[in-house]
Every structure is written in C-alpha cells, then in structure tokens.
Amino acid sequence: MERINFSTDAVTTEEELREIVGTPHEYVIKKNVSVIDEHCKRFIEMSPLFFLSSSNAEGQCDVSPKGDFPSGVKVLNNKQLVIPDRPGNKRVDSIINMLSNPHIGLLFLIPGLGEVLRINGRATIIKNPDILSSMTFKGKPPLLGIGVDVEECFIHCPRALKQSKAWDTDSWPDKADLPSSLEIFHAALQHNGVELVKK
Structure with a gap:
C-alpha cells in the first residue's frame, strides 16, 4: 500500500472530536x-x-515496559514514589528523555486483573544512596532511581484487557506461531547496515 497522507481527513480540534465521541460522565x-x-x-x-511513557523536549515519545518484584516500586509518601533503574542494556531511552522533559506517565498492571492504575507526574533522576539502598534486589541496589512527584492517579476500566483476553491462557497463540524476537532483532541490525558475525 502506498503511503497515506493522514492530514487529508484529520480531526484537528477538540470541538470536532467531541462532536464525534461525545463528553464523559461526571464520575x-x-x-x-x-x-x-x-x-x-x-x-x-x-x-x-508497569509501562513508563516519556518524551523528549521535541515531543518524540517512548514507552518502556518495566518488570520487577511486587513492591519493587517504592511509595515514599502520598505524593511521591521511586522507580528503581536496574542494570539493563544501557540504552536508557526513558531517562534520557526525562533529562529534557520531566513529564511521564505510568500504567501499572496486576496479573489477572482487568483494571489498570494510571499515574502521571514529573520525574527526577536520583542517586540518593539512602533511597537506593532500600531498594536492593538480589543483593544489589539499583544504579539510579526515578523519583516521581505524582500529579494524577486514577483507575482505568478493564475493557481493553477483557476484549484482548490478555489474561485468558486459552486465547494465547501457539508459541510456534509467534514472531521470533531474535529474527526481528537481526533483521533490524541488517536494515541499519550492521553485519552479523557468525560464530
């Protein structure tokens, strides 16, 4: 299919948007x-x-999945929490975004539960040793922490997870039919001109 010009028939104002979708209930x-x-x-x-969304000063966005043990994210008080930044692949896309734009969104999930918790706030990259040492996992504290000043919390309805049947194991595809992450990774490297070294 040829590239489509989405702006040809785009919704461009909130008034037009509301005419189509209506207004939400007070609740x-x-x-x-x-x-x-x-x-x-x-x-x-x-x-x-949970999933962490961020964007840089130019508005380029990123969403990153974050997995840890339950209670891995530390709630300091009723306005602040800290996310441990465990060692990984060193891309640190989200953290680099936060250096120029502190606004972030968080989406917390509990396996088997349809509702999700959404949190929006402002992030600060911290290296406070007292806080980090309290978030030790397998004997190691995180290298950094993401301190979040919470501005908004709310529960989100279960419709998406119910309709997708994400927690329904009977609906899961056969693993043999799933795309290979290694093949996707190698294809991306080749697309970017990286020559794979065969062992």
Missing part, C-alpha cells in the same frame, strides 16, 4: 486524585509490571 472526570491514597498504594505494591 469519569472526577475519578482522578492528586495523591497516592491507600488503594493506589496497595495496587502499586502488588504490581510486578
């Missing part, structure tokens, strides 16, 4: 809170997986 608007209350804290502490 939906007012479910946001600006603090980590008891329920949000418990949700975070039970979540072993």
Whole structure:
C-alpha cells in the first residue's frame, strides 16, 4: 500500500472530536486524585509490571515496559514514589528523555486483573544512596532511581484487557506461531547496515 497522507481527513480540534465521541460522565472526570491514597498504594505494591511513557523536549515519545518484584516500586509518601533503574542494556531511552522533559506517565498492571492504575507526574533522576539502598534486589541496589512527584492517579476500566483476553491462557497463540524476537532483532541490525558475525 502506498503511503497515506493522514492530514487529508484529520480531526484537528477538540470541538470536532467531541462532536464525534461525545463528553464523559461526571464520575469519569472526577475519578482522578492528586495523591497516592491507600488503594493506589496497595495496587502499586502488588504490581510486578508497569509501562513508563516519556518524551523528549521535541515531543518524540517512548514507552518502556518495566518488570520487577511486587513492591519493587517504592511509595515514599502520598505524593511521591521511586522507580528503581536496574542494570539493563544501557540504552536508557526513558531517562534520557526525562533529562529534557520531566513529564511521564505510568500504567501499572496486576496479573489477572482487568483494571489498570494510571499515574502521571514529573520525574527526577536520583542517586540518593539512602533511597537506593532500600531498594536492593538480589543483593544489589539499583544504579539510579526515578523519583516521581505524582500529579494524577486514577483507575482505568478493564475493557481493553477483557476484549484482548490478555489474561485468558486459552486465547494465547501457539508459541510456534509467534514472531521470533531474535529474527526481528537481526533483521533490524541488517536494515541499519550492521553485519552479523557468525560464530
């Protein structure tokens, strides 16, 4: 298919958008809170997986999955939490984004639960030894931490996870039919002119 010019028939104003999708119920608007209350804290502490969205000063976006043991993310108080940055592949895309744009979004999941917890706030890259030493995993503290000043928390309905059947093991495809991550990785390297060394 040829490249499409999406701007030809684009929605460009909120007024036009509202004419199509309508307006949300008052309950939906007012479910946001600006603090980590008891329920949000418990949700975070039970979540072993979350997604972190960030963008740089130019607006280029990134979403990164983060997995840790439940309660790996430390809630300091009702306005702040800290995300451990464990050793990885050293790309640190999210952290580089935060250096120029501190606004981030977090999406916490609990396996088997359809609802997700959304948190928005401002991030600071921290190296405070007292905080980092309290987040030790397998005998090692994280190299850095992402301190988050929370601005918004709210629960999100289960529709997406229900419709996708993400937690329904009977709906999962056969592993033999899944795309090979190694093949995708190698294809990307070759696309970028990297010659693979055969062993």
